[in-house]
Amino acid sequence: TGICTLLCVMLKKPKRIIICEKSPERIRFVHEHYPDVLVTEPENCKEFVLKNSDHGGADVVLEVAGSDDSFHLAWNCARPNAIVTIVALYDNPQLLPLPDMYGKNLIFKTGGVDGCDCAEILALIEEGKIDTTPLITHRFPLNEIEEAYRIxxxxxxxxxxxxxxx
Structure with a gap:
């Protein structure tokens, strides 16, 4: 979900994209395929965003990881008056610690996968504006689907x- 979200964000050509990722494989993947994207790990994310932003935090944050820590990290990295979009699905309810958020004036958007945009996304892939080829790292015949799922x-x-x- 995170890398697919990245591909969609790249269509908008923002000045800077920062990804917070803990998986060494995914960090390596992003560096290899999207060298202009900045990558940091969760424990350094807030400081990295502050150092690499123009307005005291991220203008837009997309939260796709879906953990309690990633939810808190998302709004903490946002600058005042930023937009925080929650793409993730959480196992537990998330609480808004309003006293800690006071003065940030954040706009939260929630949702997840919106099926009504599938035709547009497929057209962008067909036109070559979104290249999903690098995402397919493994291929299996249908009769080996159990092994595919295991991996x-x-x-x-x-x-x-x-x-x-x-």
Whole structure:
């Protein structure tokens, strides 16, 4: 979800994109395929964003990880009056610590995958404006789908996305 979100963000050509990622495989993947994207790890993220932003934090934050820590990190990295979009799905309810947020005047947007944009996204892929080719790191025939799921679910062998063919 994070890398697919990155591809969509890149369409808007923002001045700077910063990704907060803890997986060494995904960090390596981003460096290899998207060298202009800045990458930091969660423990350094807030300081990195502050150092690399123009207005005391991120103008827009997209939270796709879905953990309690990533939710807090998202709004903490946002500058005052920023937009925080929650793409992630959480196992537990998230609380807004309003006293800590006071003065940030954040705009929160929630949702997740919006199926009504699928036709537009597929057209962008067909036109070559979104290149999903690097995301498919593994290919399996349909009769090996159990092995494909095992690799994907356990995040083995640097897997990003798996393609199944007949």
């Amino acid at each position: 994907f679910e356990n995040k083995l062998d640097g897997v990003i996305k798996v393609a199944i063919y007949k």
